[in-house]
Amino acid sequence: MRMSEGVEWALHSCLNLTWVETGEAMTAARLAAFYELPAAYLNKQLQALARAGIVTSTPGPRGGFRLARPPERITLLDVVTAIEGPGEAFRCEEVLRQGPGGRSDVDYRKACFVSQAMRRAELAWRKELAGQTLADIKEMVERHLPGTPAATRDWFASRRP
Amino acid sequence: MRMSEGVEWALHSCLNLTWVETGEAMTAARLAAFYELPAAYLNKQLQALARAGIVTSTPGPRGGFRLARPPERITLLDVVTAIEGPGEAFRCEEVLRQGPGGRSDVDYRKACFVSQAMRRAELAWRKELAGQTLADIKEMVERHLPGTPAATRDWFASRRP
Numbered sequence: 001m002r003m004s005e006g007v008e009w010a011l012h013s014c015l016n017l018t019w020v021e022t023g024e025a026m027t028a029a030r031l032a033a034f035y036e037l038p039a040a041y042l043n044k045q046l047q048a049l050a051r052a053g054i055v056t057s058t059p060g061p062r063g064g065f066r067l068a069r070p071p072e073r074i075t076l077l078d079v080v081t082a083i084e085g086p087g088e089a090f091r092c093e094e095v096l097r098q099g100p101g102g103r104s105d106v107d108y109r110k111a112c113f114v115s116q117a118m119r120r121a122e123l124a125w126r127k128e129l130a131g132q133t134l135a136d137i138k139e140m141v142e143r144h145l146p147g148t149p150a151a152t153r154d155w156f157a158s159r160r161p
Numbered sequence: 162m163r164m165s166e167g168v169e170w171a172l173h174s175c176l177n178l179t180w181v182e183t184g185e186a187m188t189a190a191r192l193a194a195f196y197e198l199p200a201a202y203l204n205k206q207l208q209a210l211a212r213a214g215i216v217t218s219t220p221g222p223r224g225g226f227r228l229a230r231p232p233e234r235i236t237l238l239d240v241v242t243a244i245e246g247p248g249e250a251f252r253c254e255e256v257l258r259q260g261p262g263g264r265s266d267v268d269y270r271k272a273c274f275v276s277q278a279m280r281r282a283e284l285a286w287r288k289e290l291a292g293q294t295l296a297d298i299k300e301m302v303e304r305h306l307p308g309t310p311a312a313t314r315d316w317f318a319s320r321r322p
Contacts, residue, residue: 001163001245007279008253012275034261035259091164093169101312113298118172121289121290124285125289126282128282128285132278136278151261
């Protein structure tokens with residue numbers, strides 16, 4: 001079971017968006033260049049973030065991506081779900097239905113105790129992800145590495161197209 | 162991000178092993194027949210459980226799989242780890258190292274706040290999985306579906322090779 005590396009890229013790119021000059025839209029190419037990532041692949045992640053309402057995408061020569069709302073209102077779960085989809089990692093295939101006495105009128109995703117236990121664990125994971133926002137991480141970075149916002153802003157400014 | 166369906170199969174097969182006649186080893190073919198699963202694929206999961214010390218595998222005509230320890234001492238995390246491997250779902254690729262100012266002497270899997278936040282969530286998931294044993298699920302099944310142990314035992318007994 002493995003998350004796409006796009007989650008890491010998306011989270012760091014969103015953080016960078018919090019540090020660029022207010023209001024400036026950033027292309028996928030510039031965001032990708034920061035970490036030497038393949039722009040086309042990062043663009044796919046950014047499009048997924050746009051579909052999820054986490055960033056807005058504006059077309060045109062001065063277009064690009066901006067955060068759609070303040071980092072206080074973007075949780076890690078929002079980003080993970082945007083990239084990985086809303087499906088659970090443990091997807092109950094209702095194996096009990098194929099067993100002796102299996103019934104077609106029972107929803108084993110709800111009735112099965114294995115399924116319930118696995119879901120409980122996954123809820124704990126989601127709850128933890130939902131309890132952490134981009135602002136929390138931004139604040140930690142700024143507290144421990146106070147030069148980061150300016151350095152990031154300067155880097156992007158120096159590579160303005 | 163999706164777990165292999167082998168996790169569901171393995172968990173249910175382990176539960177069935179708690180209900181068969183004491184001491185009887187079960188072949189992958191019989192365990193698979195219970196849910197009409199492909200025996201070769203279930204055998205792979207059972208071999209993984211054996212490598213993890215969750216079941217023992219004995220060769221020979223009366224051989225097969227048995228639980229290696231009491232269900233009180235087999236957690237859901239044990240089974241998930243046996244099938245999915247110990248790797249984390251979010252595997253930090255240390256994207257920060259490729260960024261401006263990235264350093265080769267820093268372990269970003271530890272230093273990066275994104276990585277830390279993602280790990281915290283995953284620990285919550287693992288902790289919840291580790292807090293639930295096969296015995297807990299077995300007990301819930303037996304309380305709500307008291308006929309299950311005997312029905313399972315009888316089904317396997319009737320299909321003794």
